[in-house]
Structures are given as C-alpha cells and as structure tokens.
Amino acid sequence: MFLTIGTTLTISKDSNEENNEQFKSKVVDTGDDFVMIDYPVNIETNRTTFFIDGTKLHVSFVRNNISYSFKTEVTGRANKDIPMLKISYPGDKKLTKIQRREYVRVETAVDVAVDYRGVIQQFVADDISAGGIALNLGPNDTFEDGEKVKLTIALPFINDEIKYINTEAKAVRTWKKNERAIASLQFLETTSKDRQDIIRFCFERQLQARNDA
Template sequence: MLNIGMNLTLESLESNNPDKYKCKIADIENNNLYIDYPISLTTNRTAFLVNDLHLNCIFSTEDNGTYLFRTKVIGKVKKNIPLIILHIPPVEEFKKIQRRQYVRVETAVDISLYLQNSKERFTTITEDISAGGCAVLLPKNIQMHPLETGDATIVLPMQNGDYQYINTPIKLIRNWEDAGKNIASIEFSDLDEKDTQSLFRFCFERQLELRKKGLLT
C-alpha cells in the first residue's frame, strides 16, 4: 500500500504541539519508512521531528482510498539526503478513513460546476468543504437532483499565497433550503492523491486560522 514517492500527511499526537506536516516517502526497508524532512502546515517551514514522537500518518492510494496508521519517529539517517525513519506497523493496523470522517470547515471558496444531465455550467461558492466533499450555494435558476453527476473545479487559496486548482468528478448527495438559501451537498467522486492532500492541507490551515480568530474551539 505504501510506495516510494507517495505523499504523506503527518499529525502530531503531542498535546502541546498539535501540528500537521507534509512529506514524501524516500525509501522503504523492512518495517521502516524513510521520509524526507517534513514541512509544517502551520509555518510552511522544515520541521525537525524528535525521536519517539508519536504521529498519525495519513496517505491516499491510487484507488482513491485514504488510510491512517499510528507511528513514531525511531531515528534519522543520511543517504543521498537527510531522512527521518518512521516505524511501519502491521497492515492490519491501517485504518481506512471514511468520507464522513473528513474534517469539514465552514468557508467560502470559488467553485465552478458542470452538471451532466442538464448541461448547466455555473460558478458559485462553498458553504463548507472537506477532503471528501462540500456544500455549495445553488443559484435560484439551477436545480440538482439526488445522485446527479458532473464535474467541479475548486480554487483553494493556500496560506502561503499560492492557489491550488482541484478538478474532480462530483455526485450530488442531497439538497435543502436554509434561511432562504438553496444548498447542495456534493461528494468528490474520484480525487487523486495529490488533490486529496491539498484539500487536507487547506482544511487544516483554515481550521488554524479560525481558531486564532476565536471562531472555532
């Protein structure tokens, strides 16, 4: 399931340092995972992980499954570049993350939608978003029906000033009215690993931003 070159997201399990990091697998030997020095999603700088630090490791496979396992830093080594060594537990301890478990944050980002049945194409904003889907505001002249499919392009403004563009097939789960607004809940049907990681990162950055503003506990 784990492959060289795969992107990983690491979550610190230390209560006094609840950070997330992104990194890549540089090598795999026996039960050891060799990663490049990770980048903190909070500071966008290289992070130095101490030995025995316990982490959650999250990765996505080519069949669009997302998995999590617990690991810890067991050492450092210099090959072509400096690397950190993580322990790989038995595959039985890998836990598949269901879409409903993805962290969802309330935030407005631009999204362009194309509906296959009606051939409608329109631009709107999200009410909330996660790595598994989003809720969007539907214009009054647009109607969607449960299980209707289409495509979406999402623009994610990242903390470092970059913009990530996510292109994905979608499926409508349900729609409803709230305070006079027509809202649709949409599932991302076929995200690749890179886009899943970008969405994880965006949601985490936005969570931190909302916490700093006192809008999220």
C-alpha cells in the same frame, strides 16, 4: 506495502493537545518495518520541522481514494541525497481506515466551476471536506439528486499557492440553510494527490479558525 515512494503524508504529533500542529511530508524510501520520509513541513508556516528520535506521531495518507492512518515513532535519520527521517511502520494489516464521515469539514467560500449538463456555471462553496462539497445556490439553480457533474475547485493556501482540483461529483441533496439553498455534492473521482490537497486545505482553515478565536 501500501506506502510507496512519493506518497504524500499528513503528520501530527500523537498528542491530545487541542492546538495540534499539522505537517506534510513524502515517502522517499521503504523497508520491511520502517519508512524513510523527507523532513516534514509545517502546513501553516511552511517551515521545515525537526523531530527528535522517540517523537510519537500520527500519520495519514491516501491510497486508491481511501484514507488510512497509523501511529508511529521517529527511530532515526539519514542524509543521502536529502535529509530523511526514519519512522516505524506497523504493516498494512494494522492500518486504520478513515471513514468518509471522519473527514474534516470546514466552512469556506472558495470558488467552484461546475460543468452541469454541458454548461459551465460559477458557484461559491459553503463548506468542503475530502469527501464532498456544499455549494450556495442562486434562486434559479437546481441539481437533481443523483445527477453527476464535473467540478473545478480553486483552493487558496496560506503561502499564496492556489491548487485547482478537478473531479467528478454526484448531487446528494438540496437543502436550506438560513433561507439559502445549498446543494451537497459527493466526490466520485478524486486522485490521491487532489484528495491530499483538500485535506491539507481543510487543516489549514481549521488552524486559522483556532488562531482567530
């Protein structure tokens, strides 16, 4: 089974509603056709959520730097050391692989430290997704296409928590946006946990944008 104990899950209700809330949870036990998860926490409010039996959900997770998703349903609950929800699992062969282009990309001005040719430089992002990041460049900043750099990205969450993402990236292209130079970088070595944190951050920013609209 691709899902193992400790895997972080991103959950939403299987609904076509525009304002579809996002939740996070972790796998605490597995079976042949089911998964036990801890009670999901709303990503925006950080409050625990209680789903009744029969609630249909959409779940995504990362394994070996590849994101997968599946549809499921709450089928029960248990209370051992912690309260748990039981959800159905369709099996590894019925998972949907999420392509890199399908990652949510959000515009955000987060701080990024770049180790470029052995020199640490500070940049501000233009946008970010779980697949890569775009940086605002100064007049003397340049990246050669295909060149590898090391990044440290500071992600500030709604609950005032800050996650630091350390990853290697490759410069893909440099382009212009409103007369500003932008460098697009593709992530090369991102842990499953870091990738999940980026996805969570992007969902939070998406929800904020909808609420502010």
